[in-house]
Amino acid sequence: MPKMDMIQALNSALDVMMSQDPDVLVFGEDVGYFGGVFRVTDGLQKKHGLKRCFDTPISEGGIIATAIGMGAYGLRPVAEIQFADYILPAFDQLVSEAARLRYRSGGEFWAPITVRSPYGGGIFGGQTHSQSPEAIFAHVTGLKTVIPSNPYDAKGLLIASIEDDDPVIFLEPKRIYNGPFDGHHDRALKTWAESPGSDVPEGHYTVPLGKAAVVREGREATVLAYGTMVHVAKSGIEESGVDAELIDLRSIVPLDIDTIVTSVKKTGRCVILHEASRFGGFGGELSSLVQERCFHHLKSPIGRVAGWDTPYPHAFEWDYFPGPARLAAALKRVMED
Amino acid sequence: MSPQDPIGAPNRPPLQLHIPEPPARPGQAPRFDHLPFSPAGAIRRPDPGVAEPEIRDLPYGLIRVLDDEGRAVGPWDPGLDAETLRRGLKVMAQTRAFDDRMFRAQRQGKTSFYMKSTGEEAIGAAQSMMLDRDDMCFPTYRVLSWLWARDYPMLDLVNQIFSNEGDPLKGRQLPILFSARDYGFYSLSGNLGTRFSQAVGWAMASAYRGDTKIALAYVGDGTTAEGDFHEALTFAAVYRAPVILCVTNNQWAISSYAGIAGAESTTFAAKAIAYGLPGLRVDGNDFLAVWAATVWAAERARTNKGATLIEFVTYRAAGHSTSDDPTRYRPAEEAACWPLGDPIERLKTHLIARGEWSAERHTQMEAELADGVRAAVKEGERIGTLGQSKPPVRQMFEDVFKEPDWRVLEQRRELGV
Numbered sequence: 040m041p042k043m044d045m046i047q048a049l050n051s052a053l054d055v056m057m058s059q060d061p062d063v064l065v066f067g068e069d070v071g072y073f074g075g076v077f078r079v080t081d082g083l084q085k086k087h088g089l090k091r092c093f094d095t096p097i098s099e100g101g102i103i104a105t106a107i108g109m110g111a112y113g114l115r116p117v118a119e120i121q122f123a124d125y126i127l128p129a130f131d132q133l134v135s136e137a138a139r140l141r142y143r144s145g146g147e148f149w150a151p152i153t154v155r156s157p158y159g160g161g162i163f164g165g166q167t168h169s170q171s172p173e174a175i176f177a178h179v180t181g182l183k184t185v186i187p188s189n190p191y192d193a194k195g196l197l198i199a200s201i202e203d204d205d206p207v208i209f210l211e212p213k214r215i216y217n218g219p220f221d222g223h224h225d226r227a228l229k230t231w232a233e234s235p236g237s238d239v240p241e242g243h244y245t246v247p248l249g250k251a252a253v254v255r256e257g258r259e260a261t262v263l264a265y266g267t268m269v270h271v272a273k274s275g276i277e278e279s280g281v282d283a284e285l286i287d288l289r290s291i292v293p294l295d296i297d298t299i300v301t302s303v304k305k306t307g308r309c310v311i312l313h314e315a316s317r318f319g320g321f322g323g324e325l326s327s328l329v330q331e332r333c334f335h336h337l338k339s340p341i342g343r344v345a346g347w348d349t350p351y352p353h354a355f356e357w358d359y360f361p362g363p364a365r366l367a368a369a370l371k372r373v374m375e376d
Numbered sequence: 377m378s379p380q381d382p383i384g385a386p387n388r389p390p391l392q393l394h395i396p397e398p399p400a401r402p403g404q405a406p407r408f409d410h411l412p413f414s415p416a417g418a419i420r421r422p423d424p425g426v427a428e429p430e431i432r433d434l435p436y437g438l439i440r441v442l443d444d445e446g447r448a449v450g451p452w453d454p455g456l457d458a459e460t461l462r463r464g465l466k467v468m469a470q471t472r473a474f475d476d477r478m479f480r481a482q483r484q485g486k487t488s489f490y491m492k493s494t495g496e497e498a499i500g501a502a503q504s505m506m507l508d509r510d511d512m513c514f515p516t517y518r519v520l521s522w523l524w525a526r527d528y529p530m531l532d533l534v535n536q537i538f539s540n541e542g543d544p545l546k547g548r549q550l551p552i553l554f555s556a557r558d559y560g561f562y563s564l565s566g567n568l569g570t571r572f573s574q575a576v577g578w579a580m581a582s583a584y585r586g587d588t589k590i591a592l593a594y595v596g597d598g599t600t601a602e603g604d605f606h607e608a609l610t611f612a613a614v615y616r617a618p619v620i621l622c623v624t625n626n627q628w629a630i631s632s633y634a635g636i637a638g639a640e641s642t643t644f645a646a647k648a649i650a651y652g653l654p655g656l657r658v659d660g661n662d663f664l665a666v667w668a669a670t671v672w673a674a675e676r677a678r679t680n681k682g683a684t685l686i687e688f689v690t691y692r693a694a695g696h697s698t699s700d701d702p703t704r705y706r707p708a709e710e711a712a713c714w715p716l717g718d719p720i721e722r723l724k725t726h727l728i729a730r731g732e733w734s735a736e737r738h739t740q741m742e743a744e745l746a747d748g749v750r751a752a753v754k755e756g757e758r759i760g761t762l763g764q765s766k767p768p769v770r771q772m773f774e775d776v777f778k779e780p781d782w783r784v785l786e787q788r789r790e791l792g793v
Contacts, residue, residue, distance in 0.1 A: 068629075068630070068632065069630045069631045069632060071395075071632075072401065072631060072705055073630070073631035073704060073705045076630065076699070076700075089395045089397070090393050090395055093395045094395075094631070094632045094636045095636070096598070096601030096632075096636055096637050096638065097568055097569075097598040097599055097601045097602060097629055097632075097637070098601035098602050098603070099602075100602075100603055101601060124566065124567070125567060125568075127567075128602060128603060128604075163488035163489070164488075164550065165488075165489075165548075165549055165550030165553065165566065166548065166549065166550075166566075167550065167553075167565060167566025167567055168550070168566060317783075317787075318783055347772070347773070347784075347791070348776070348783045348784060348787060349772055349773055349776050349784065349787075350548065350776070352547060352548045352772050353488070353539050353547060353548060353549055353550055353551075354539035354540075354543065354546075354547025354548070354762070354766040354767060355547060355548075355766065355769055355772040358769050358772060358791065358793075
C-alpha cells in the first residue's frame with residue numbers, strides 16, 4: 040500500500056472521485072493550472088480537463104453560491120476556499136442557502152456540495168491564515184463538519200463527504216499536511232511516511248462521517264480532540280503520565296456521541312482540546328453533552344483546553360497555541376479534583 | 377414538467393461551459409495583445425466637473441503621459457517640476473530597495489512572510505505625494521510606497537516585519553499587513569477587499585461633518601470579484617462620496633490571470649459605468665499619468681462631484697508573496713515583456729531626457745537608499761528578528777476590547793503574563 044502525506048491523500052480522493060463520477064468537479068481560487076496554494080489539486084486539471092478543475096474569481100460567496108446551484112442541478116461540486124479565514128463572505132450562502140435548501144423546499148432541491156478549506160494555525164500565518172472556525176459551522180443546522188487527522192482518514196472522509204447528499208464543510212488542518220505535528224514546534228517535524236495513518240489505498244474507500252476513532256485506549260480519563268490536536272493530545276497524554284483514552288472525533292457534525300459516552304462512562308474524567316478560541320467553541324457543546332449523559336459517572340469537572348479568547352497573534356503563535364504542556368496540566372488537574 | 381423531460385430541446389446545440397485561460401503559460405511566448413493600449417497623450421482630458429455620461433469612452437482607453445522616449449505628452453501631463461519628480465523617483469526606488477532587502481530577510485529566516493510591490497511602485501508613490509496629509513488611504517499590501525512618500529520611519533516597519541519588541545502593531549499582524557494612522561494608512565488585513573467600502577464610509581463621514589478630507593482605496597484586479605467591490609461602488613455612487621476607488625490591475629491574482637476576474641469581457645474601469653461613476657483607465661507604470669488621474673479624481677471629490685473609479689494597468693513583476701513561485705504558472709520572461717515597462721526606469725528616462733537627472737546620480741541614489749535600508753534592517757536585527765524578540769506576551773490579551781473582560785483577564789493569569 041502506498042505511503043501518502045495528507046496532501047497526496049486528499050489529491051488522491053479527488054482524483055478517484057473525478058475518475059469515477061463525471062458529475063464531480065473541483066474549483067476554487069488557484070486550484071486549476073497551479074494546483075492550489077497547498078498543492079492539493081495538483082495535476083487534476085491536466086488529467087481531468089479544464090472544465091472539471093478550474094480557477095474561480097476571488098469571491099468566496101460566488102464560489103459557494105455557484106457550487107450550490109451546480110449541486111442543485113445534479114452535480115457534485117467540490118469547492119475550495121483557500122483559507123478557512125476567508126470563508127466568511129460565503130457565510131450567508133452556507134447558512135441561509137446550502138444548509139436549508141433541502142428543508143425549505145420540502146426536499147425538492149438540495150445541495151450535495153463539499154467545501155474544502157485549510158484551517159488552523161501553527162504556520163506563522165497571523166490572524167488571517169490561522170483561525171479554526173469549526174464551531175460556527177457546527178452551530179448551523181443542516182451543515183456537516185468534517186476534520187481529518189491523518190492521510191488515511193483524510194482520503195476516506197473526503198470521498199464520503201463528496202458522496203454525501205448534504206453540504207459538508209471539510210476542514211483540513213494545514214499544520215499536519217506534511218506530518219503529524221504534535222505541538223513541539225522546537226523539534227523536527229516527523230514525516231507522515233514514518234507515522235501511523237499514512238498507508239493509503241490508491242483506490243476508492245470511505246471513512247464514514249459520524250464515526251469517531253479511539254486513537255489510544257486508557258482507563259483514567261478521556262481526551263476529545265480532532266485535527267492537529269489529536270497529535271498534540273498524544274504527546275500531552277504521554278507527558279502527563281495519565282492513562283488517558285484519546286478519541287479523534289473525525290467529524291463534529293455528525294457527532295459520534297456513543298463512542299464519547301462509552302469512553303467517559305468508563306474513565307469518569309474528560310478533557311476537551313481544540314485550537315479554536317475557548318468561549319463558544321465546540322468544546323462547550325461537547326462539555327454539555329458529556330455532562331448531560333455522563334453526569335453520574337464523572338469524578339471531576341470536565342476540562343477544556345483551547346486557544347485564548349483573542350485573535351490569533353503572529354508573534355505569540357506558541358503562546359496562543361494550546362500545546363501538549365497545557366493539555367498535560369489539564370489532565371493532572373482532572374486527576375486531582 | 378420535470379427538468380429531465382426532453383420537450384422542446386431536440387434540435388438545440390449542446391451548451392458549453394467556458395473557462396478562461398491566459399494567453400501564455402510557462403514555456404510559451406508572453407502575449408499581451410488581448411489588452412487594449414492607447415498611445416501616450418492620445419486620451420482627451422475632460423474638465424473634472426464633467427457629467428459622467430459624457431465620458432463613457434474613457435474606461436476603454438488608457439491614459440498615458442510618458443511616451444516610449446520618456447517625453448511627457450498630451451493633455452494629462454500634470455506639468456510637475458523636476459524636484460517633485462526626483463522625489464517620486466526616490467520614493468519608488470526606496471520601495472524597491474526595501475522590498476529586495478526584506479525578501480532576502482525572509483529567505484534567511486528572519487521573518488515568516490513578505491510581499492513585494494515590484495513594478496507597481498508608481499501608484500502608491502504618486503498618490504501619496506499628490507493627496508493631502510489628512511486624506512486617508514485604505515491600502516492593499518502592495519502600496520508600501522505610500523508610506524515611503526510620507527517619510528515613514530523605516531525601522532518601525534522593519535520591526536513590524538520582524539514581529540519584534542519594537543513592532544508598533546504589538547506583534548499581532550502578519551508582516552506588512554500594516555497600519556499607520558498618522559500617515560494616512562488605514563489598517564490592512566489579509567482578507568481581500570473588506571476595506572474598500574469602509575473607505576466609502578470614511579468619505580461619507582467627512583462629508584457628513586463638512587470636513588475637507590477625502591479617502592482613497594485600493595483593490596487588486598482579482599478582488600473586484602468580491603461583493604465588497606460592488607458594494608463600495610454602489611454606496612459611493614448613491615451618496616456621492618468623496619472617495620477615489622482604485623483597482624490596481626497587475627494582471628495576476630496569485631496564479632489566476634485577470635481574465636478569471638472578468639477582464640476577458642471588459643476593462644475594470646468600465647465597471648464604473650453601470651454605477652454611474654466616472655471610470656478612468658490609467659497606465660499604472662507611468663508616474664505622471666497616475667499623478668494626473670489622481671488630481672482629476674481628487675478635484676471631483678473635493679468639489680462634491682463624488683467618487684471616481686480608476687483602473688491602474690500595471691504588472692506584478694514579482695511573485696504574489698514569498699510563498700509563491702510565479703514561474704509555475706506564467707512564462708518566466710513575461711515581466712520583462714510587459715509593454716508598459718518599469719515605472720522607475722520610465723521616470724528616470726524622463727528626468728534624464730529633461731536634463732534633470734543622470735545615470736550616475738541614479739546609481740548613487742540607489743546605493744544611498746540601499747545603505748539606508750541596510751542600516752534600518754541592522755537596527756531591527758539588533759532588537760531581534762522573528763522569534764528572537766517579541767513584544768511582552770501580555771500584549772496578546774490587550775486591545776481585544778477597549779477594556780478587557782473577565783475571560784481575557786483569567787486567561788492572561790492562567791498563562792502567567
